[in-house]
Amino acid sequence: MKHLSEYRNSDHARTLSIEIARVRIDRPIQIMEVCGTHTMSIARFGLKQLLPKNIRLISGPGCPVCVTPNNFLDRAIAISKIADTTICTFGDMMRVPGSSSSLEVEHARGSDIRVVYSTLDALMIARAHPDRNVVFLGVGFETTAPTIASSIEIAHSEGLKNYSVLCAHKVVPPAIEALLSGEVKIDGFLLPGHVSSIIGAKSYRGIAERHAIACSIAGFEPSDILGALLEITTQISNSKPAIHTAYARAVTEIGNSKALAVLDRVFESCDANWRGIGNIPGSGLAIRDKFSQHDAAKRFPVSIDESVDNPACRCGDILTGKISPDECPLFRNGCTPDHPIGACMVSNEGSCAAHFNYGATNI
Amino acid sequence: MEDSIIQLAHGGGGTRMNELIREIFANRFSNEHIDGMSDAANIDLTSSRIAFTTDGFVVKPHFFPGGDIGKLSICGTVNDLASAASRPLYISASFILEEGFAITDLERIATSMAETAKTAGVKIVAGDTKVVERGSCDGIFISTSGIGIRLTKEIMAPTRIRPGDAILVNGAVGDHGMAIMATREGLSLESTIKSDCAPLGGLMEAILTAAPDVRFMRDATRGGLATVLCESCDGMEFGIECEEATIPLNSSTTAACELLGLDPLYSANEGKIVAVVPADEAEAALVAMRGHELGRDAAIIGHATGGRAGHVSLITTLGSRRMLVRKSGEQMPRIC
Numbered sequence: 156m157k158h159l160s161e162y163r164n165s166d167h168a169r170t171l172s173i174e175i176a177r178v179r180i181d182r183p184i185q186i187m188e189v190c191g192t193h194t195m196s197i198a199r200f201g202l203k204q205l206l207p208k209n210i211r212l213i214s215g216p217g218c219p220v221c222v223t224p225n226n227f228l229d230r231a232i233a234i235s236k237i238a239d240t241t242i243c244t245f246g247d248m249m250r251v252p253g254s255s256s257s258l259e260v261e262h263a264r265g266s267d268i269r270v271v272y273s274t275l276d277a278l279m280i281a282r283a284h285p286d287r288n289v290v291f292l293g294v295g296f297e298t299t300a301p302t303i304a305s306s307i308e309i310a311h312s313e314g315l316k317n318y319s320v321l322c323a324h325k326v327v328p329p330a331i332e333a334l335l336s337g338e339v340k341i342d343g344f345l346l347p348g349h350v351s352s353i354i355g356a357k358s359y360r361g362i363a364e365r366h367a368i369a370c371s372i373a374g375f376e377p378s379d380i381l382g383a384l385l386e387i388t389t390q391i392s393n394s395k396p397a398i399h400t401a402y403a404r405a406v407t408e409i410g411n412s413k414a415l416a417v418l419d420r421v422f423e424s425c426d427a428n429w430r431g432i433g434n435i436p437g438s439g440l441a442i443r444d445k446f447s448q449h450d451a452a453k454r455f456p457v458s459i460d461e462s463v464d465n466p467a468c469r470c471g472d473i474l475t476g477k478i479s480p481d482e483c484p485l486f487r488n489g490c491t492p493d494h495p496i497g498a499c500m501v502s503n504e505g506s507c508a509a510h511f512n513y514g515a516t517n518i
Numbered sequence: 519m520e521d522s523i524i525q526l527a528h529g530g531g532g533t534r535m536n537e538l539i540r541e542i543f544a545n546r547f548s549n550e551h552i553d554g555m556s557d558a559a560n561i562d563l564t565s566s567r568i569a570f571t572t573d574g575f576v577v578k579p580h581f582f583p584g585g586d587i588g589k590l591s592i593c594g595t596v597n598d599l600a601s602a603a604s605r606p607l608y609i610s611a612s613f614i615l616e617e618g619f620a621i622t623d624l625e626r627i628a629t630s631m632a633e634t635a636k637t638a639g640v641k642i643v644a645g646d647t648k649v650v651e652r653g654s655c656d657g658i659f660i661s662t663s664g665i666g667i668r669l670t671k672e673i674m675a676p677t678r679i680r681p682g683d684a685i686l687v688n689g690a691v692g693d694h695g696m697a698i699m700a701t702r703e704g705l706s707l708e709s710t711i712k713s714d715c716a717p718l719g720g721l722m723e724a725i726l727t728a729a730p731d732v733r734f735m736r737d738a739t740r741g742g743l744a745t746v747l748c749e750s751c752d753g754m755e756f757g758i759e760c761e762e763a764t765i766p767l768n769s770s771t772t773a774a775c776e777l778l779g780l781d782p783l784y785s786a787n788e789g790k791i792v793a794v795v796p797a798d799e800a801e802a803a804l805v806a807m808r809g810h811e812l813g814r815d816a817a818i819i820g821h822a823t824g825g826r827a828g829h830v831s832l833i834t835t836l837g838s839r840r841m842l843v844r845k846s847g848e849q850m851p852r853i854c
Contacts, residue, residue: 165835169837201834
């Protein structure tokens with residue numbers, strides 16, 4: 156079986172689209188996705204065009220780079236200016252604007268900032284350069300956090316004292332709860348496929364008990380997403396909300412126990428600030444005291460000016476589904492991928508980037 | 519040459535430099551213009567319709583499946599001339615070499631340039647060599663300039679494109695960019711991705727013969743097919759609509775792109791030409807391309823449209839429409 160040809164099969168997608176249109180729902184509904192890769196897939200394959208007009212797909216805070224407040228980037232930039240420091244980061248973070256600069260600009264000014272594909276690369280750099288402090292920028296949800304946790308354990312066991320992580324990892328379920336208590340009407344959730352492969356379907360059961368909300372965990376190909384939407388709309392139509400797994404090839408009830416174990420060994424729960432939402436209790440991950448020598452925030456307690464957001468930037472409203480990208484006055488009008496004002500336009504998983512690069516409803 | 523590595527003296531203008539030029543370059547590039555080792559090549563051109571271009575080459579790694587920096591330096595300039603509907607004739611090559619660069623590598627590169635020039639039907643008639651200190655350049659940088667004679671009365675330009683014109687490409691796109699990425703990142707895939715690096719002069723002339731009213735051509739290098747399409751209609755009174763299902767792609771390139779979170783439509787090519795021809799010449803152009811060894815997988819991938827002026831739409835395999843826009847720079851990896 157070839158993954159791409161099976162799950163991107165156009166006949167299958169058309170069949171699912173027809174079945175979704177047949178589900179009896181007599182009112183407009185809004186289904187939110189909370190995963191940047193879903194944002195991109197939906198845009199890339201034009202899936203909204205295959206849905207009936209009464210179903211509105213909205214994007215939530217599913218882009219981990221986008222929901223990271225300016226404060227984190229300002230801190231990373233300040234650390235990059237410390238002598239003999241190497242910052243290692245995933246590519247997305249390079250062009251995100253902080254309060255007054257970006258990693259890309261600081262790199263051009265001479266700071267040692269390197270794009271890596273994984274923490275394995277960052278560990279290699281740390282081993283090769285014992286004279287330099289290597290700081291990895293830990294941004295991401297539960298899909299990514301286990302690999303960062305693992306890198307901290309490896310560094311600890313090797314005595315790699317010059318490796319540390321500036322941690323801004325977040326977890327998704329508390330954000331979903333916060334959204335359900337927010338202003339935006341949400342009739343169903345398209346739940347994140349790879350986060351769920353780590354945390355398991357069980358992690359949403361509490362949400363289901365407290366809020367009767369239609370949910371389906373989805374993969375990322377057209378058939379995956381349309382199949383999950385069919386499930387969600389059917390749940391809504393039958394008034395039988397449930398946590399359904401439409402991505403059984405990757406997601407189980409209990410999740411990935413090894414990944415969860417390493418997360419638990421290295422991180423502990425903390426409160427975290429989400430752009431657009433504010434503080435969400437228990438939604439962040441902090442490095443445990445045992446590994447504090449690999450905690451860059453403790454190793455490099457830099458003082459930074461108070462972080463500022465561009466007052467015209469509406470990323471916060473976009474991340475909570477209050478407005479869509481083309482409703483932001485700066486969209487294409489001062490804020491473009493070439494000259495991003497907010498993170499949503501520059502991240503590979505940002506709603507504005509997806510809309511700019513793939514969608515053009517007004518053309 | 520006795521030396522095994524490039525030294526500063528090889529760029530000093532003295533006997534060591536002369537030895538380098540004679541033994542590495544001149545004997546490989548030999549022709550009536552370069553053999554005299556004069557300061558300039560004196561050329562008589564048979565037409566005043568001259569196309570002239572220049573390009574710089576800094577690819578890393580220097581050697582990759584399907585090519586090397588030398589082959590690339592000839593093909594890149596030849597293909598710019600071919601896209602301008604001109605027959606490439608003469609090339610100059612300027613080398614900046616890093617102290618410590620292996621002479622055996624330089625020999626390989628020069629041999630590759632000579633072979634590619636012969637295949638392309640061009641002569642390397644002028645050159646220059648400089649050597650910089652270790653660390654001041656990445657092994658070798660090459661700049662080539664090229665002269666060709668335009669074969670068409672009119673100059674190729676996007677302003678000549680009309681709604682209804684057909685858009686063709688000569689084969690699978692994105693291979694070169696992914697060959698480089700896969701080599702750089704040490705990706706081992708089931709089948710090695712090979713760069714499509716090739717000189718397109720002959721293919722271009724086949725297109726011209728079959729479709730004499732060709733409107734516009736461009737080789738799809740950095741930025742890929744999508745960027746060429748966007749550049750073609752930017753600010754124009756026509757749009758472009760392509761069918762995703764018709765765009766030729768190699769499965770290994772697609773797989774590598776999926777792994778790295780990249781889009782093959784934006785991945786570089788070094789042997790692909792996009793040709794826009796009147797609708798009534800499209801079939802003939804397609805047959806001519808497929809009859810050439812560099813166009814066996816040629817396809818008609820779309821048309822110029824009257825609506826959505828200035829924009830490129832892609833009709834996906836699912837029947838939905840998405841836009842193709844110009845990206846701001848190098849594609850970057852995903853975060854999760």
